[in-house]
Amino acid sequence: MPVRVESQESQVSQEAGPSRKTVPVRASSIVVDSEDDDDMEEEEGWTTDTFQNQVIDKDIPSAAPQLRQTIDKLKDFIRRLEEGMELALDTAKALEDSKQDEPSIREVEKAFFRILDQRELVRIKIGVLEDMVNQLRSSHQYTDIESTYEELAAPKEKAYLAKSERAKYKTSKEYSEFRSAIWEINHDSACPPVSQWLEKGDDDESDDDDFDIGGATQSYRCPITLMPFVExxxxxxxxxxxxxxxxxxxxxxxxxxxxxxxxxxxxxxxxxxxxxxxxxxxxxxxxxxxxxxxxxxxxxxxxxxxxxxxxxxxxx
Ligand SMILES: [Zn+2]
CATH class of the missing domain: 3.30.40.10 (Zinc/RING finger domain, C3HC4 (zinc finger))
Structure with missing residues (x-):
């Protein structure tokens, strides 16, 4: 009998906004169900069948390799999400190049945030599964893998989704790169801290003291040759x-x-x-x-x- 571990899929889609992309992930039968209305999110090669019927055996210790397999598939999914992030960035750059502060950049940014969210949720799942694999390897026995997974993952996912935009992305390296790549198209100055594009939430009152990424100008010259990079x-x-x-x-x-x-x-x-x-x-x-x-x-x-x-x- 397959063990089903439900993710927080309903919350993901609520959070994700109108053009949502839902990625329910189950430890046993991972189903990637994408309402793919975003051009920038490729689902090439992924069908519902890809991860279906991945039955996790309750017999310990054979559950460990199966969980490992699930982890590998989730990692592969992260790589695909990151390709989506690249595409979103390319789109945003093209828009900024066509016109400074082109309003639809905001739409692309929302899509970028959704991908970042999805990736974070997948990372949480991976973290929980890895902990469980380690436990199994050290001969720990789970009476119920399903509910253990749920108990461990659900609060983390919930905590992440409850955060404000600013709390979620202010220290994100990828978001900083996203903003500075757009910025440099029409500015010679350093990109300001990214928080200026992020709405302040209730959860970041200590904002002023917080680490805020931004302000760095990317140099495209090699420090040795002083010429543009080659390889x-x-x-x-x-x-x-x-x-x-x-x-x-x-x-x-x-x-x-x-x-x-x-x-x-x-x-x-x-x-x-x-x-x-x-x-x-x-x-x-x-x-x-x-x-x-x-x-x-x-x-x-x-x-x-x-x-x-x-x-x-x-x-x-
Ligand atoms: Zn160095």
Whole structure:
């Protein structure tokens, strides 16, 4: 008999607003039921059958691998949600590029929030399932997996959904990136703290003291070559970015000279190894877009100048 563990699906859809996307997740039979009215949320390859009839055996310890399998599927779902986030960001950037503060950016932002919410709820489920797997592995016996899961997950999900927009997204790295990527399209200044776009809720009265992400301008130049990134690469030790060839060369040269290869960013003390270098395609993409935008605007300015020059010639 399958063990069914219900999620907080009704709350998710209420919270999610008019164009909602419901992702009920059951430990036994995970059903992804998407009312897909958002272009930015891809469901490619996902059908209700994908996760149906995933029966969790109550026989301990065989339940552990089955829970593990469920966790893996949820993780795969997170990756898909993150693709949706990318698409939402691309859409918002295109809108801002067409017109500064284009009002429909707000709509895209709402979709972005819904995806962030879904991802957080899936992460909560994963956390609970992982705890249960660990318990099972240390020979803990559950008399009822279903109700245990529910007891553990439900309060966490509820607590998350009860939060205000500002409490939920103010410290979100992804939301900060979303806002600063839009901001840089029409501003040369640093992106202001994201809370300015988030309605204040009852639960963030201590707002002034809180950590607020924003204000950072993304640099698209390699600190070594001082040129736009080529194969943008990030150090997993310190988070700094470089062009791939430049940082590899720096590490190799330092090693040959028997010096510790230190991160070239001023003030950074990280000692780097080639294994710390991770390709950063999304940064490269933003860098390329930025360069293209600069080029296009320069061309537009040149055209304007030409027009003015012609006008002046005609007046002569
Ligand atoms: Zn560094």
């Amino acid at each position: 943008a690469t990030t150090s997993s030790k310190c988070g700094h970015n470089y062009s791939r060839a430049a940082i590899v060369d720096l590490i190799e040269t330092s090693r040959k000279a028997k010096r510790a290869p230190k991160c070239p960013v001023t003030g950074c003390q990280a000692v780097l190894d080639k294994t710390d270098l991770k390709p950063n395609p999304s940064l490269q993409k933003r860098c390329d877009e930025y360069q293209k935008r600069l080029q296009r605007r320069e061309d537009e300015r040149d055209e304007e100048d030409d027009t003015i020059a012609i006008d002046e010639d005609e007046e002569d």
